[in-house]
Amino acid sequence: MAREPIAWTSRRRLLHRVRTAAWPVSLVVCFGALGLIWALPGMRRRSERKAARCTICRRHRGRARLFIGGFVILQALGAATAAYTAAAPPLLCHAHVYPDGRVESEPRLQDVSPPRTWGIARDIANASTTGLALLASKTAGMRECDGPPLTVTFWQPPRVSGGGSTVGDIFVAWMPAGEEGSSFLRGAQGFGLAAEGRGLLATEGQQYVRYGPNISSTRGNEMELARHESRHTDQWAIMTLIGGPLAFPAAYYADGAFFPFSRNHFERAASLSDGGYTAPPDNLPAPLPGAAAAVGVVLLLVLRRRIRWFSRILAAGRTGAIAHQPGRCPLHTTGWFHHPEQHRFASGEAPRGGPGLSFRDGAGP
Incomplete structure (x- = not known):
């Protein structure tokens, strides 16, 4: 009986050490390198002093810890999803699916993927965001295919994808096309797998189904769009390392509020011509x-x-x-x-x- 208080004290000491070690990691996961500022001993002691004297500071501190804990769990879920997808990648985008079940891949797009070392680094930096985007796409009923350089999610037929947005390492082709046939390439007949039995599928007498969103009208245009979106993925990774997963969308939206569309600095850095944007006459602010x-x-x-x-x-x-x-x-x-x-x-x-x-x-x- 005399040893129970010692065991309880040891457990409390262990939990305290775990919390002390996990706190900086949680801050980095949520706020990137900037999170290290809040992890400094001086900042932590200052926060504790304020919480001891101010009831509102104490309340906000508790809410912040709950938010950070929940956000870390969400990021862990996204990272696990991204790792699972990387271990079992989906069908290659633009694979030719024939009525008899044959699947033939088109030649891979060249000069659209980053150097291997940076590609691995940005995949790790964007893993949580990528996984959450993939989960959201699947929940919405979208299908996915493997790039390069990104994984792509797109609507199932008869819906047609006419554009989209990069989220981490995922290109989410959520925008509807202007017309049903606007995104077909010559020789392609519809979307999806021939065995699915729904939507526009390859049948006897047709050539094949080109699996994927088929947004671009030519292979050259596909290469340009792939380079453009790959640069957005670079931007996601860099901003995530600096300020956490929410840094890039916040910065992009704030910039777009005053420099919209082709004036947006992130779009200009990713190449307006590759992204299909018309260059503006100037880069002056045009607030929305x-x-x-x-x-x-x-x-x-x-x-x-x-x-x-x-x-x-x-x-x-x-x-x-x-x-x-x-x-x-x-x-x-x-x-x-x-x-x-x-x-x-x-x-x-x-x-x-x-x-x-x-x-x-x-x-x-």
Whole structure:
């Protein structure tokens, strides 16, 4: 009986060590290299001090941990899906499927895949995003085929894919075509496998079914589109390494709000001509009102507390910077430009309703 408390203490110590080691890894998974900033010992101690003094900081800290934990689990699920797909790749895109069940592959597109070392590195960096995109595509009822340079998901017949978006290492051909026959190549008759018995399938007297989305009209155009989307995959990988899986879509949308379509800097970096874009007459901003307003609203929501805190600094200087309400840090103290008991909080005198707390030791915003 005397050894039970020791065993319990050992378990707690082990769990503490595991949490301590897992926290930096979780931050990197969620926020890339930038996550290492929050993993620094000084940042961690600062967060603990603020949580001990501010009820809202403590609440936000708990919610952040739940979000990060859930996000890590989601990323692990995506990475496992990507690994499973890599171990059992689907049928090659644009394979010729004949009525008798024969499958013949077209010559692989040349000069569209990255160098082997970088290709492996970006596959690893994008693994979680790729797997989640593949799961979402399958849930929506899409089929997949193997590139190169990317895995492609596309609608089953009779729906026709006319374009799409790169998500990690997956090209999701979700856009509908302008007309049913617009994406057929000469000699191709429809989509899908001949054995599926649905949609536009090869029958006796027809040549073959060209399996895949068949977005491009020529092999040369396919090569250009493959290079364009491969560069987007590079962008996904680099941004993921820097800021996590959500960094690229956030940056792409924010840029597209002010530089839309062919003005988008990510599209220009991936080659407008290869992507089928018409080059704009200039690269000046041409904001989309709705998207730009959405970006502005998000920024205001994220920064509203710091803007409020800064308003008190403008009104009262250093006194406004350290003034706070009971149980709150200066950042989460309510009131714009001033509040009724600001002078009492700044002096450390206990305000009505509770003791005063000082954030002069650097635990403020």
